[in-house]
Amino acid sequence: MRTIGGIFGRSAYGPLHEHALKVQDCIGLLLPLVKSFLERNWGEVTRLKQEIHQREAEADKIKNEIRRSLSHSFLHSVERTEMLLTLKSQDDVADNCEGVAWLLGIRQTPVLGEIGDATIKVCEQAASVGSVLVSVVEKLPALEERSYPPEQMRAVNALIDELRTEEHTCNILEHDALREVFRNEGSLDPVSVVFLMQIIQRLGGIADAAENTADCIERMIGRR
Numbered sequence: 001m002r003t004i005g006g007i008f009g010r011s012a013y014g015p016l017h018e019h020a021l022k023v024q025d026c027i028g029l030l031l032p033l034v035k036s037f038l039e040r041n042w043g044e045v046t047r048l049k050q051e052i053h054q055r056e057a058e059a060d061k062i063k064n065e066i067r068r069s070l071s072h073s074f075l076h077s078v079e080r081t082e083m084l085l086t087l088k089s090q091d092d093v094a095d096n097c098e099g100v101a102w103l104l105g106i107r108q109t110p111v112l113g114e115i116g117d118a119t120i121k122v123c124e125q126a127a128s129v130g131s132v133l134v135s136v137v138e139k140l141p142a143l144e145e146r147s148y149p150p151e152q153m154r155a156v157n158a159l160i161d162e163l164r165t166e167e168h169t170c171n172i173l174e175h176d177a178l179r180e181v182f183r184n185e186g187s188l189d190p191v192s193v194v195f196l197m198q199i200i201q202r203l204g205g206i207a208d209a210a211e212n213t214a215d216c217i218e219r220m221i222g223r224r
């Protein structure tokens with residue numbers, strides 16, 4: 001990775017984009033992980049869990065370097081605070097991915113087909129929300145370099161609106177999946193009920209963190 005301080009000399013958003021790419025790596029491994037868990041392919045679950053852990057650790061390295069560089073950057077205190085809040089929210093996306101991986105790796109739990117199908121839908125939608133976030137962050141360096149041209153701002157604002165719509169859909173799917181768990185709770189032991197709830201809620205947390213990041217970005221650049 002290039003020196004963060006050097007990147008700040010050209011664009012304050014470049015480092016944030018580098019971090020987002022590592023977050024995207026974590027997101028991209030989620031669906032294969034969940035599918036492997038539902039198929040009871042425990043060896044693949046272990047492999048993918050370790051892979052997500054590695055990607056999240058790489059994201060943490062970038063996050064920590066950004067934090068160190070920001071303390072010495074030319075940015076004003078308000079700008080620095082907004083950047084750090086955006087970075088934290090974006091890092092929460094990766095943390096939730098790792099949280100899902102950690103849960104799936106600690107308990108070999110058979111999952112009923114209806115619950116599994118509902119969980120897959122939540123996972124796919126959460127990944128979609130995360131992908132839209134990466135698209136937003138990807139546009140930020142060019143946005144800054146071009147002095148916030150109206151057409152670029154409209155494109156970023158449209159993506160943020162899309163992300164919020166996608167996140168709302170994820171909330172609905174999360175609630176549907178939780179209802180499916182409770183509908184079948186008579187066939188499950190209490191520990192499995194709690195375990196499956198935590199997995200579903202963690203997946204939903206990925207979309208929540210992505211929306212929080214978009215909110216931070218909107219405050220940082222101003223909606224124009």
